[in-house]
Amino acid sequence: MSTVVAALNAERIKLGTIRSPLWATLLAAALSFGVAALQAGSTYDYERLTPQAAVLGVAVFGVPVLMVVAAMTVTGEYRAATIRTTFMAVPDRTVVIGAKVAVAAVFSAVAALLMVAGSVLVARWVADPPAGELLTVAGSARIGAAVALYAALAAVLAVGVAALVRHTAGAVAVLLLWPLLVEPxxxxxxxxxxxxxxxxxxxxxxxxLDVPWLFPTYAGHWGSLASLGYFTAVVAVVLVAAVAVVNRRDA
Structure with a gap:
């Protein structure tokens, strides 16, 4: 138990002592707020802007940036060759990956939740009063929790992909092209x-999430919660594969 706590604390310190995650998160927030302002500014007099539309920038652009931040907690150590030191300090590599997953997931969830709150406030401020009347705290709570959960799962996926690829450029390419280009x-x-x-x-x-993006309306084989379960299952498969590979190959 003490080893797990030490690994978690070490990953927290690593994430908090470098500036790139902070700058990347601020960039993602600025991009998300900009998209929220554009969404609000393009509404018509009698059109109501939904919380889902207001947080489009967070879901589409903010979370992928947070995925890159999560991936760099792994690839950065491989690039600097400090991963060997990490594995010497914590010989159980599963614990190391688990600690990275936990810290990255919490960081991404909190950052995404703050971005959602900021996006809703920006959209409400920019939109005309009738258009922004749906942007309330109660109305935005559900989408805020959903996006935070999505960000946490996406961070887990990013750590898994990074552990498999090990190179920053490759991991970033996979994590950005997958949701933004390949799937659409x-x-x-x-x-x-x-x-x-x-x-x-x-x-x-x-x-x-019920957030509008470049996907058509499909005749779904399952409901909304099952869709979340499907995404979670894919994340779990990638993570399990990453843990298995990390435990088998050299650092």
């Missing part, structure tokens, strides 16, 4: 998108 393209393939779309992990999590 597959989901919109003429004649095939309707068949492929329901099985795309990020398409499923966006269905759970």
């Amino acid at each position: 393209l597959l989901g919109n393939l003429p004649g095939r998108g309707v068949q492929i779309g329901p099985y795309l992990p990020f398409a499923n999590v966006f269905r759970f």
Whole structure:
């Protein structure tokens, strides 16, 4: 138990003592707030801006940036060759990966929740009073919790991908292209998108969030909570594979 606590504390210190996560998170927040302002500014007089539309920037752009931050907690150590020191201090590599997962998930969830709150406030401030009347604390609580959960799971996925790839450029390419390019393209393939779309992990999590993005409306094989479960299962498979690979190959 003491080893787990020490590993968690070490990962917390690592994340808190470098500036790149903070700057990346601030960049993601600025981008999310900008998208919220654009969404609010483009509403018509009698159109109501929903909390889901207000947090589009957080879900689409903010969370992927947080995924990159989570991935760099792994790839940064491989690049600097400090991962060997980490494994010497904590020989159980599963504990090391678990500590990175826990710290990255908590950091991403808290950051995403703050971005959601900021995006809703920005959208409410920019939108005309009738358009922004749905942007209340009670109305935004559900989407805030959902996006925070999504960010936590995405951070776990990022740590898993990073542990498998080990190189920052490769991990960043996978984590950004997967939700922002590959899945939207597959989901919109003429004649095939309707068949492929329901099985795309990020398409499923966006269905759970009910946030509008580049995915068509698919005839789903399961409900909203099952879509979250599907995404969680994909994350779990990637993480289990990462732990197995990390335990088998050299640092």
